[in-house]
Amino acid sequence: MLKIGLTGGIGSGKSTISNFLKEIGIKVVDADKISREVLGIYPEINERIRNEFGENVFVQDGNLNRKMLGNIIFQNTEKKKSFENIIIPYIIKEIRERIDALEKNREKIIVLDAPTLMEQKLNEEMDYNITVWVDRETQIERVMGRDKSSIEEVISRIDSQMSLDKKKELSDFIIDNRGAVQDTLQQVKKVLRVIEEMGKEESEKR
Numbered sequence: 376m377l378k379i380g381l382t383g384g385i386g387s388g389k390s391t392i393s394n395f396l397k398e399i400g401i402k403v404v405d406a407d408k409i410s411r412e413v414l415g416i417y418p419e420i421n422e423r424i425r426n427e428f429g430e431n432v433f434v435q436d437g438n439l440n441r442k443m444l445g446n447i448i449f450q451n452t453e454k455k456k457s458f459e460n461i462i463i464p465y466i467i468k469e470i471r472e473r474i475d476a477l478e479k480n481r482e483k484i485i486v487l488d489a490p491t492l493m494e495q496k497l498n499e500e501m502d503y504n505i506t507v508w509v510d511r512e513t514q515i516e517r518v519m520g521r522d523k524s525s526i527e528e529v530i531s532r533i534d535s536q537m538s539l540d541k542k543k544e545l546s547d548f549i550i551d552n553r554g555a556v557q558d559t560l561q562q563v564k565k566v567l568r569v570i571e572e573m574g575k576e577e578s579e580k581r
């Protein structure tokens with residue numbers, strides 16, 4: 376099974392690409408979705424978050440106040456680290472289990488959509504890695520439009536991430552998402568064709 380990592384920064388266009396991949400029948404493992412699901416699967420995570428960050432980061436019904444926790448951790452490297460130390464092992468465990476299940480299901484190709492693919496070194500477990508790239512101004516504008524966040528909130532999230540230029544360097548393919556969505560999806564189709572061709576060449580060599 377061919378494993379493809381898809382990453383980028385906040386608002387660079389990962390979900391836009393993932394949604395298209397799902398539409399054309401490719402199975403996508405979505406790390407952001409898993410980061411919400413693990414809270415329900417493993418109740419001890421909320422317990423540990425409560426011990427570390429206090430009751431303030433929960434809303435009255437007991438659910439995590441994601442926006443508030445995000446504002447805390449994306450402005451403070453130490454707090455971000457301690458939150459990640461709690462949650463990331465569960466996320467990675469789930470990601471690996473879901474990829475294994477897809478492999479057992481004899482999928483030919485899967486995509487792992489993960490914002491911290493490279494930070495967590497999950498790129499090393501993939502056959503190819505793709506970064507979806509936009510310039511900083513476009514990134515800020517799109518996230519502010521989507522999340523109704525302030526410019527300060529958006530900039531603190533961007534600056535807490537590995538830079539898109541560094542991610543580009545660590546990738547096999549780069550998708551430029553500055554233009555229209557249709558143009559981006561054409562690039563995605565082209566990358567898939569190249570990957571398919573490379574797969575064929577490999578099997579002909581054997």
Ligand SMILES: CC(C)(COP(=O)(O)OP(=O)(O)OC[C@H]1O[C@@H](n2cnc3c(N)ncnc32)[C@H](O)[C@@H]1O)[C@@H](O)C(=O)NCCC(=O)NCCS
Binds near residue numbers: 406
């Ligand atoms: C801090 C949390 C609760 C904020 O929730 P919120 O609903 O506001 O954001 P959401 O989960 O939709 O994430 C949106 C974007 O934030 C960025 N982001 C999320 N986690 C991280 C992180 N650890 N480091 C850098 N950027 C991150 C990504 O660009 C992501 O696509 C949430 O992002 C979270 O649980 N993060 C930690 C999980 C994680 O590290 N996931 C990545 C695993 S590969």
Ligand SMILES: Nc1ncnc2c1ncn2[C@@H]1O[C@H](COP(=O)(O)OP(=O)(O)OP(=O)(O)O)[C@@H](O)[C@H]1O
Binds near residue numbers: 384387392407517559
């Ligand atoms: N080419 C494009 N032109 C205009 N708007 C776009 C384009 N690509 C994405 N967008 C919009 O920009 C916003 C961010 O895109 P998207 O949600 O796909 O990014 P993401 O990388 O998944 O973000 P996150 O890291 O926060 O999950 C969305 O509102 C989306 O509709």
